[in-house]
Amino acid sequence: MSVDPTTLAAIVAMAVVTYATRIAGFLLADRLVLRGRAKAAFDAIPPAVLVAVIAPTALATGWQETLAAAVTILAALRLPLLATVAVGVLAVVALRAAA
Amino acid sequence: MSRPMPDATIATAGEGVRDILPAMIACVPIAALFGALAVGKGLSIAEAGLMSILVFAGGAQFAALELWTYPVPVLALALSTLLINARHVLMGASLVPKVGGFSWLQRIAAAWCLTDEAWALAERRALGRQITPSYWFAVAGLLPLVWIAATFLGAWLGSFLGDPRRLGADFAFTALFIGLIAGLWRGRATGITIVASAAASALVYVVLGPPWHVAAGAAAGITAAACVAPSGRAAS
Numbered sequence: 001m002s003v004d005p006t007t008l009a010a011i012v013a014m015a016v017v018t019y020a021t022r023i024a025g026f027l028l029a030d031r032l033v034l035r036g037r038a039k040a041a042f043d044a045i046p047p048a049v050l051v052a053v054i055a056p057t058a059l060a061t062g063w064q065e066t067l068a069a070a071v072t073i074l075a076a077l078r079l080p081l082l083a084t085v086a087v088g089v090l091a092v093v094a095l096r097a098a099a
Numbered sequence: 100m101s102r103p104m105p106d107a108t109i110a111t112a113g114e115g116v117r118d119i120l121p122a123m124i125a126c127v128p129i130a131a132l133f134g135a136l137a138v139g140k141g142l143s144i145a146e147a148g149l150m151s152i153l154v155f156a157g158g159a160q161f162a163a164l165e166l167w168t169y170p171v172p173v174l175a176l177a178l179s180t181l182l183i184n185a186r187h188v189l190m191g192a193s194l195v196p197k198v199g200g201f202s203w204l205q206r207i208a209a210a211w212c213l214t215d216e217a218w219a220l221a222e223r224r225a226l227g228r229q230i231t232p233s234y235w236f237a238v239a240g241l242l243p244l245v246w247i248a249a250t251f252l253g254a255w256l257g258s259f260l261g262d263p264r265r266l267g268a269d270f271a272f273t274a275l276f277i278g279l280i281a282g283l284w285r286g287r288a289t290g291i292t293i294v295a296s297a298a299a300s301a302l303v304y305v306v307l308g309p310p311w312h313v314a315a316g317a318a319a320g321i322t323a324a325a326c327v328a329p330s331g332r333a334a335s
Contacts, residue, residue, distance in 0.1 A: 002143050002145065002146075003143065003145050003146055003149065004143075004146065004171075006170060006171045006173065007142065007146050007171055008146075008149070009171075009173050010163075010171045010172075010173045010176045010177075011146065011149055011150045011153055011154065012153065013173055013174075013176065013177040013180075014150070014153070014154045014159065014160075014163060014176055014177060014180040015153035015154050017177050017180045017181045017184065018154050018156050018159060018180055018184050018187070019210070019211065021181065021184040021185055021186075021187035021188050021191075022184075022187045022191060022210040022211065022213045023191065023207065023210040023211075024187070024188045024191065025187060025188045025189060025190060025191020025192035025193070025194070025195070025210075026191045026192070026194070026195060026206045026207075026209070026210050028188070028192055029191065029192035029193070029194075029195035029196070036328065036329070037325040037326075037328045038325070039328075040288065040324050040325050040327075040328030041321045041322070041324055041325035041328075042189075042192075042193055043193075043285070043288070043324065044288065044289075044292040044320055044321045044323070044324030044325070045186075045189040045190065045193050045317070045321060046190075046193070046218075046219060046222050046283050047280050047283050047284075047289050047292045047293050047296070047320065048292050048293075048295075048296040048316065048317045048318075048319070048320025048321050048324070049186040049189065049190070049215075049296075049313070049316075049317045049320075050215065050219065050276050050279055050280050050283075051276075051280060051292075051293050051296040051297050051300065051316060051320060052296045052297075052299070052300040052312060052313045052314075052315070052316025052317045052319075052320065053158055053186075053215070053276060053300075053313055053316075054272070054273045054276045054277070055296065055297040055298075055300035055301045055304070055312065055316055056300065056301055056304035056305075056309070056312055057269075057270070057272075057273045058273055058277075058297070058301075059297060059301040060301045060304050060305050065270065065273070068270060068273075068274075069273060069277065072273070072274045072277045072278075073277055073281070075278075076277050076278045076280075076281035077281060080121070081121035081122070081125075081275070081278040081279070081282075082120075082121035082124060082125065084274060084275075084277065084278035084281075085121065085124075085125045085271055085274045085275050085278060087274070088270055088271070088273065088274025088277065089266075089267040089268070089270055089271050089274060090267070092267045092270040093266070093267040096267075
């Protein structure tokens with residue numbers, strides 16, 4: 001169980017940057033009063049960011065992942081979260097096995 | 100009501116636990132996968148665990164493993180982490196109007212355990228009511244504990260885990276996010292946001308590679324939503 005000094009420096013740097021991003025929104029938002037387009041842009045933050053994180057896996061990895069993502073979307077429209085995850089994982093396993 | 104309401108606080112915390120439970124279960128294989136991959140990259144079990152303790156941001160941690168070489172590129176890792184986690188700024192800002200009852204100390208602590216999953220669940224809850232500290236710390240505070248424990252487990256299991264792709268564990272993250280996005284659906288504007296973000300993110304991922312796709316997709320989705328929105332003060 002060893003910790004290399006440079007590795008520790010990298011982890012601490014990542015941690016500091018990450019906490020800065022986590023607290024910054026709480027500090028800055030108090031000055032914002034949003035309406036119209038700005039409000040619409042703000043409301044779009046949640047889906048825009050989540051989609052951006054997973055789009056490469058869903059669209060630019062392979063047809064199995066893309067098809068599994070489509071199956072997962074159908075599941076998400078009618079099933080609870082954990083069942084959706086289970087359907088998605090089973091779909092990708094089945095499709096990769098079929099390939 | 101001026102009197103404290105411990106029963107209501109406990110009930111609210113219970114709702115938070117119930118809401119985060121699927122994400123807690125889903126994050127076990129993902130964190131274990133991170134631990135196993137980290138050890139494969141040359142990190143010790145302690146180092147892999149320490150990263151999950153101090154950073155606990157899945158996307159940034161996986162991206163760090165992609166960039167990880169020896170000597171360790173500290174600045175590149177910090178930059179990649181900043182880009183991927185820049186979304187936290189927007190997430191925290193969007194939570195502020197919904198956490199009016201939080202003290203400053205509670206906000207500092209709330210920010211510390213801000214994750215995609217907790218935030219998405221809190222946003223969904225905020226469609227109907229204010230977010231209380233008991234709800235937030237239940238929905239947000241438990242996930243890092245599972246993430247840390249499963250990281251240590253995965254790092255320890257290491258090569259015994261076998262190929263995680265065979266088990267589909269690598270897709271759990273994607274499936275979880277699809278479920279969270281479905282919970283945020285609010286009509287046509289959401290659809291336009293999703294299409295713009297997905298297209299920009301995938302394109303930038305192919306052309307420039309990670310981590311730029313996150314910022315590009317988020318910017319495209321937000322811009323698209325602003326463009327199709329009715330302008331001015333008439334908007335509700």
